[in-house]
Amino acid sequence: MKRTVLYDAHVALGAKMVEFAGYQMPIQYRSLTDEHHAVRKHAGVFDVSHMGEIAVMGKEATELVDYVFTNNVRSLTANQVVYGMFCYEDGGVVDDLLVYKINNNHYLLVVNAANIDKDFAWLTEHNTFDCDVVNQSDATSEIALQGPLAESILQKTTDYDLSTLTFFTFDDIELYGDMFLVSRTGYTGEDGFEIYGEHDAIRRLFNTLLEDHEALTPCGLGARDTLRFEVALPLYGQELSADISPLEAGYGFAVDLNKDHFIGRKTLLKQKEEKVKRRIVGVEAKGKGILRHGYPMKVDDQVVGFVTSGYKSPSTGLTVALALIDKPYDKKGTEIDCIVRNRSIKTVVRNKKFYDKNYHK
Amino acid sequence: MKIPKGLYYSESHEWVKVEDGTAYIGITDYAQDSLGEIVFVELPEEDEPVSAGAEFGAIESVKAASDINSPVSGTIVAVNEELEDNPELINEDPYENWIIKVELDDTSELNKLMDADAYAEHCEE
Numbered sequence: 001m002k003r004t005v006l007y008d009a010h011v012a013l014g015a016k017m018v019e020f021a022g023y024q025m026p027i028q029y030r031s032l033t034d035e036h037h038a039v040r041k042h043a044g045v046f047d048v049s050h051m052g053e054i055a056v057m058g059k060e061a062t063e064l065v066d067y068v069f070t071n072n073v074r075s076l077t078a079n080q081v082v083y084g085m086f087c088y089e090d091g092g093v094v095d096d097l098l099v100y101k102i103n104n105n106h107y108l109l110v111v112n113a114a115n116i117d118k119d120f121a122w123l124t125e126h127n128t129f130d131c132d133v134v135n136q137s138d139a140t141s142e143i144a145l146q147g148p149l150a151e152s153i154l155q156k157t158t159d160y161d162l163s164t165l166t167f168f169t170f171d172d173i174e175l176y177g178d179m180f181l182v183s184r185t186g187y188t189g190e191d192g193f194e195i196y197g198e199h200d201a202i203r204r205l206f207n208t209l210l211e212d213h214e215a216l217t218p219c220g221l222g223a224r225d226t227l228r229f230e231v232a233l234p235l236y237g238q239e240l241s242a243d244i245s246p247l248e249a250g251y252g253f254a255v256d257l258n259k260d261h262f263i264g265r266k267t268l269l270k271q272k273e274e275k276v277k278r279r280i281v282g283v284e285a286k287g288k289g290i291l292r293h294g295y296p297m298k299v300d301d302q303v304v305g306f307v308t309s310g311y312k313s314p315s316t317g318l319t320v321a322l323a324l325i326d327k328p329y330d331k332k333g334t335e336i337d338c339i340v341r342n343r344s345i346k347t348v349v350r351n352k353k354f355y356d357k358n359y360h361k
Numbered sequence: 362m363k364i365p366k367g368l369y370y371s372e373s374h375e376w377v378k379v380e381d382g383t384a385y386i387g388i389t390d391y392a393q394d395s396l397g398e399i400v401f402v403e404l405p406e407e408d409e410p411v412s413a414g415a416e417f418g419a420i421e422s423v424k425a426a427s428d429i430n431s432p433v434s435g436t437i438v439a440v441n442e443e444l445e446d447n448p449e450l451i452n453e454d455p456y457e458n459w460i461i462k463v464e465l466d467d468t469s470e471l472n473k474l475m476d477a478d479a480y481a482e483h484c485e486e
Contacts (some may be wrong), residue, residue, distance in 0.1 A: 016397075032423050033398050222397070222424055288445070290401055290421040311423065312400040341403070341419060341426075 004049035005141045005199040006206055013210075013218050020221060021113035023050040028220040036226050036314040038217035039188050043147035045209060046219050052116035053140045053196065054109045054123065058131030065099060065107050068126055068263055070246060072256040076101040081168045081183050084254040086122055087264030091245035091271060095119050096236050096254075098185065100170055105131075108181075110142075110194075112236045126263070141202035145209070145216075146192030146227075148358065153213050154182075154193055157205075165193075167361045176208055184360065187224060189231030191360040229309050230355040232282070232322065238293055238308045239280055239322055248276045248324065250352070278326045280308060282352030283336060284318055287345040291321035296339045297347070304329045304336060315355045322352055362484065363390040365456055369471050370480035371432035376456065377474060384433055385459040388420065391484050393455045396422040402444040402451070402460065409437050411463055413470055418460065420451070433470050435463040 002023045010017060015026035026047065028035060038044045056065055065073050071084030080101050086094035095115040100108040111119045116137050123133045145154055155162050157175040165171060170183035178201035186192040195205065209216055225235065232250075234240045239249050246255050247268055257269050285291055291310035296303050310321030321338070329336060330349060337344040364370075369377040374392035378385045393399065401421040411417045411431035418429045439462040444450060450458040465471075475483060 027424070028397060031398060226423065288401060289403060290426060292426055312421075314423070343403075 002050075004047055005203050006047045006049065006143075009203070009207055010047065010218075015218075015220060018221070021050055023113060025050060026218075026220040028222045029218050032220065032222040032226065033314050035217055035219040035223035039147045039190055039219060039223065039227055040315055041148070042215045042217065043145065043149035043153055043192075043213075044188075044217045044219035044223065045206065046144040046146065046221075046224055047206070048144050048194070048224075049141040049202065050113035051142055052111040052113060052119065052135070052137040053142075054111060054116075054120055055134045055136050056107045056109065056123065056131055057134065058105060058129070060129035061105050061107055061131040064123070064127055064129045064131050064133075065109070066259070066262065067129075068123060069099060070255040070262055070264065070268075071099070072259060073099055073101065073107070078103050079169050079171055081170055081185055085240065085246050085251075086119065087246070087262075087268065088242065089264055089267060091247070091264050091267035092242040093236065093240040093244065093246060094122050094242070096234060096240050096251075098183075100181070100183065115236065139198070140196055141199045142194060142196045143202060143206055144186055144188075144192060144194045146186045146188040147190050149215055150190070150192040151360065153209065153216055156212070157209070167359055175205055178204060180205070187233055188227035189233065189355060189357040189359075190227075191358060225309075226311055226314055229311055229322070230313050230315055231357050232352040232354070235309060244324060245271060245276070247271050248278055249280050276327075278305060278324055279330050280322055280352065281325050281330050282320060282350045282354060283323050283338070283347040284320050284350050285338065285345050285347050288319075289340045289343070289345045290319060291323075291338045291340065291345065291347065297323050297325060298337045298339060298344070299329055299335075307338060313354050318354065320350075320354050321347070325349070362394070363456065364477045364481050364484075366477045368456070368477065369432065369474035370477070370483070371430065371474055372483060373430045375430060375432050377432050377471065378459070379465075379468075379471065382465060382468070383438060384435070384463045384465055386431060386433070386461050386463060387459040388429060388451060388455055389480070390455050393452050396420060396424070396427060398423050399448045399451050402448045404440045404442070404444065405437055405461065407437055407440060411435060411437060411461070413473075420448075429460060431461075431463065432474055433463060434466045436466075437461050438464050
């Protein structure tokens with residue numbers, strides 16, 4: 001089992017450690033709910049060093065990324081970030097990821113921890129271009145600083161004017177004297193930053209930030225999941241998978257069908273023209289019980305879909321879920337039963353944004 | 362981790378407290394701590410039978426769902442309805458806040474359960 005460079009810091013902070021994607025990661029420190037609220041109201045810091053970083057470098061780097069990625073990288077300028085997917089020819093998702101454009105000959109791809117090997121193999125297999133694919137995951141650590149106070153906290157560590165770093169852009173920034181790649185991105189629905197650096201520099205930054213700021217709460221993967229869930233950000237393996245296309249999941253904005261070609265385009269174009277047969281919706285429970293990943297959803301005893309993620313949402317108190325539902329049962333107001341341990345709980349289809357995002361744009 | 366003496370403990374982290382031939386059943390401090398913040402307890406109905414080792418309900422924390430098993434066989438004579446609205450009571454005091462009360466079929470089943478010392482060792486494993 002791998003440990004991140006912050007392992008000792010987590011243990012010292014009293015974290016509950018769990019295995020996640022081959023890494024020992026903090027699921028929570030004291031209280032998942034307190035960590036969740038800290039990010040919504042103040043600021044939280046997460047160790048996300050398990051995430052993968054793959055560089056594509058060389059004369060034809062743009063061509064390779066363009067060929068495997070659903071979104072448009074040719075329109076990016078340097079220092080911009082874009083979200084999208086790698087898809088299979090059948091429209092299923094290999095992974096969802098962020099692409100950082102460093103320059104025309106250099107991109108940094110940030111991928112899910114569980115998919116690093118698969119993504120690296122996928123890129124290598126399709127690399128018929130004049131460029132190199134380099135897995136930098138083991139040499140890179142990452143933390144995420146998220147919440148309405150994130151900017152003011154980070155500003156105290158640097159002379160760089162962070163107010164000029166706009167949503168989905170990044171820069172090389174000196175924090176407490178060390179250099180990092182800092183992007184205004186995140187996975188919580190709040191304003192904040194994702195910070196990449198060398199192991200020792202990330203360790204110094206994490207520890208110093210927590211020492212210097214009482215308003216900053218260390219947060220585990222538990223709160224990371226409830227936060228992303230409430231603002232309907234997808235989790236690979238749940239809302240997106242080899243069996244669920246980005247269009248079914250409702251992330252058509254990350255699929256640029258105007259591009260001439262990318263792997264999966266043909267199938268996705270057909271899905272778009274013929275309309276998807278099922279899609280991810282929000283549902284709200286009317287009875288008591290929590291709706292969890294994989295639970296079947298039924299109308300008149302017929303299975304019409306399943307839950308992809310569900311929680312008692314800490315910010316709203318509502319028992320809600322994201323669910324992949326067959327048409328025409330995906331319409332708002334449709335009543336669907338969720339089968340929970342042989343019991344059925346009434347749910348109603350609703351908007352899947354359970355909580356409003358609060359980005360700095 | 363609190364493990365009071367005088368209770369019986371199961372491997373799946375429930376406790377049993379016997380008073381006048383009836384048994385109160387709840388989950389241990391170790392169990393509530395592993396689960397994290399409890400948001401819902403699925404309670405059974407009164408008068409339903411339970412059998413040793415079988416699940417009779419479920420506890421949902423923010424993170425996950427977990428079955429609750431009965432360490433003993435018998436008939437449910439009461440359920441702690443307070444947990445319906447205040448499931449977090451189990452986090453606050455897992456030994457005060459029992460989940461079901463069972464009339465025992467066979468008190469000798471209790472001999473198969475652990476005492477506090479044996480359970481403490483079980484938690485260390």
